[in-house]
Amino acid sequence: MTENFDHQSEISSTVPVVEARALRKEYSQFTALDDIHFTAEEGDWWGIVGPNGSGKSTLLHLLSGILSPNQGTIHIKGKPVQDYSRKELSRIIAVLQQDGLPEIGYSVRDVVAMGRYPYQDWLGRDQGFGEEKIEQVLKKLDLTSLAERRLDELSGGQRQRVALAKVMVQEPEILLLDEPTTFLDVRYQLQFMDLLAHWQQSTGITIIAVLHDLNLASLYCNYLCALKEGQLFLQGTPAEVLTEENIRGLFEIQPVMVQHPDHHIPQFLLRKQQE
Incomplete structure (x- = not known):
């Protein structure tokens, strides 16, 4: 299932901050990502979601220039990522890994x-x-x-x-985050995400974050990119991506969808697998 609901299909006169086309990344006999297209505009907050092993962190490492794709292209502010020196790129992109410091x-x-x-x-x-x-x-x-x-x-x-x-x-102009709230309790998760939101609102920074918590992703991100088995499953707003049918197809679970009472965005509850 591959769809693209968002503003990536719209004609824009500006150069995207991040643009990836037909990305493929292989490790020996294993294909981590295949035919991935992704575009982020200035001021976007993207959440990259999907099951374990779907290629989320690999995509983030490709966008940062840490890894090189076997096929496809990545442009940062209209320039191929490989044409930047590491110091030049570090003035544009900052990366925060899962384990922090x-x-x-x-x-x-x-x-x-x-x-x-x-x-x-x-x-x-x-x-x-x-x-x-x-x-x-x-x-x-x-x-x-x-x-x-x-x-x-x-x-x-x-x-x-x-x-x-x-x-x-x-x-930086672009912040890449790899599961930044994994080792934090609920209070610190919210505090951390609120700090990111304030930073983005005050500077217009572009944020691309790998997130496991779909409810947090829906609460803070403008757009979601869902990966499954190394392929693009779905892209769009949280309301477009986080439907009962899509979550069932992405994670093979039976969710219960509800609407957040304050923000009117989709949130989901879990059902027991077996009663």
Whole structure:
């Protein structure tokens, strides 16, 4: 089942921020992705969803330039991703992995400052307003009081906020997230997603996030890209993608669909597989 409901089919005079065409990625005899088409415009928030092993993280790594496709093309702001140097690309794209930051002995301030690497010259001097930006982000994420604490003294939720601060001072135009809420409890999941939403609203950054929680994806994302067995299953708005029929086909479960009482968006409940 492959459909494309969204604005990707519309004629636009602007160059997409991210454009992938006919992507194929193989590992030895295994095909992780096949014939994937994906476009993100400036200010979009895309959620990449689907079962385990469907190719979600592989797609994210291809878009970031970490991996190269066996076939197909990826353009970032109209330019082939492979034509960027790593430093050039890091001024445009920031990547936050699933495990965030390890429990290391560096201070919060030192770790956040590492996000300024793309703006440093060969002597390590920041070519922008690095210190000012770091202080602004620490304050925005309520990390000022923790600035001199070591990462290995923080909770998982605090470390994830530090990871977000590190990519925020990087000042990217595109943020790629690989299951950023996996190891967070419900409170910190909402806090983290709210911080992302505020950042996007204030800057117009484009966000592409791999998410397992479909209800969170529906609550925060403008568009969803659903993958199954390495192929494009469906793309569209949460209302278009998250229907009972589509979830049943994507995950092979029997969901109960409801409407969020505040936001009027689809949410789903689980049924027991066997009564």
